[in-house]
Amino acid sequence: MDFSSKLLENAVNEVSRLPGIGKRTALRLVLHLLKQPKESTKFLTEALNVMRNEIKTCRKCHNISDTILCDICANPKRNTEIVCVVEDIRDVMAIENTAQYKGVYHVLGGKISPIEGIGPQNLQIESLVEKVRSGEVKELIFALSSTMEGDTTNFYIYKQVEKYDIVTSTIARGISVGDELEFADEVTLGRSIINRIPFENSLKG
Amino acid sequence: MDFSSKLLENAVNEVSRLPGIGKRTALRLVLHLLKQPKESTKFLTEALNVMRNEIKTCRKCHNISDTILCDICANPKRNTEIVCVVEDIRDVMAIENTAQYKGVYHVLGGKISPIEGIGPQNLQIESLVEKVRSGEVKELIFALSSTMEGDTTNFYIYKQVEKYDIVTSTIARGISVGDELEFADEVTLGRSIINRIPFENSLKG
Numbered sequence A, B: 001m002d003f004s005s006k007l008l009e010n011a012v013n014e015v016s017r018l019p020g021i022g023k024r025t026a027l028r029l030v031l032h033l034l035k036q037p038k039e040s041t042k043f044l045t046e047a048l049n050v051m052r053n054e055i056k057t058c059r060k061c062h063n064i065s066d067t068i069l070c071d072i073c074a075n076p077k078r079n080t081e082i083v084c085v086v087e088d089i090r091d092v093m094a095i096e097n098t099a100q101y102k103g104v105y106h107v108l109g110g111k112i113s114p115i116e117g118i119g120p121q122n123l124q125i126e127s128l129v130e131k132v133r134s135g136e137v138k139e140l141i142f143a144l145s146s147t148m149e150g151d152t153t154n155f156y157i158y159k160q161v162e163k164y165d166i167v168t169s170t171i172a173r174g175i176s177v178g179d180e181l182e183f184a185d186e187v188t189l190g191r192s193i194i195n196r197i198p199f200e201n202s203l204k205g
Helices: A004-013 A021-033 A038-054 A089-098 A127-132 A146-159 A188-192 A199-203 B006-015 B023-035 B038-054 B089-098 B127-132 B146-159 B186-194 B198-204
Strands: A078-087 A104-109 A139-142 A167-170 B079-086 B102-107 B139-142 B166-169
Touching: A004 A021, A021 A038, A021 B038, A021 B089, A021 B166, A038 B006, A038 B023, A038 B038, A078 A089, A078 A127, A078 B006, A078 B038, A089 A104, A089 B023, A127 A146, A127 B079, A127 B146, A139 A146, A188 B102, B006 B023, B006 B139, B089 B102, B102 B139, B127 B146, B146 B166
Parallel strands: A078 A104, A078 A139, A139 A167, B079 B102, B079 B139, B139 B166
Antiparallel strands: none
């Protein structure tokens, strides 16, 4: 693209570094900001800068937080003996939305992914194993994505903690509520038969 | 969405004000910035702020520019007697990319659109009519989008300048190069027959 303005070109280049934003989309966003009052750009950039510079991660669960201990870890009503292992804050938000979980979380910050160059040392795995070793954890619930990377990460952690006296579980894989059986893939359907549950349990929640 | 951090929530809200960016996409973009070094956010926000505060519009053609006269208007090789009327900088970039046009531009800043509350007074129409009145323009080329709003804007300007001794033209509507006839819509195909051109002309460019 051939810009008539270096300032515009520079802004478009920076915006298009964001994931999933190409040059054309970036130009559209930047032109939108130019049509809005200057305050719009000021509020946007201030919010981003303040967030990037002042945000913390909870020292216990490593979730994003404004304080050194996040609201969930600081809540005395949560059961700190049950720890749900998740990838990032979006998973915490998704599980919290269900209002079904009263334990705490441990945010890994990603999944083991050799292709993207992410190994165990780049994730919060050592601190999780330390938590288990110290005896404060009774149950670990693996709630990573059901992908190759997620399964690898689950297994890696499992191997490190199996020698300790804790319960390890993983969230149920099965047919989504509302799904038609004929459209379910065979792996999911197969697992849902192997891991069938007492009928009374399906009446809850 | 229920955020564990006000700073994060605020940043997501600001980003999701951008057109076409929902809360989920905004969260994805903001989490990306959190994973990158702090410099990424600094460069992004600086580029946006500098652009928003320092960018100018060319005093002749009203295109976005870093100087009070844009490169095209300041170029002595361009024919200032031919003025191409466009909506915004993207159209200027598209036409410049063809390398077929040696005149100058007049950027309206939008199209007349009652639904969006944009009337002639919100666009650079008065300054265009003034240019024509002063006698410096010999030909106006209308190059707005082929939509209801584009046609309305063309017609509105045409009505204001028809009393002056200038040539007015509009870019050709017709079958795109590479298109199959059977898939062309009937309006476009009909116009392309009415406005057929000497065969020799089709061999150029």
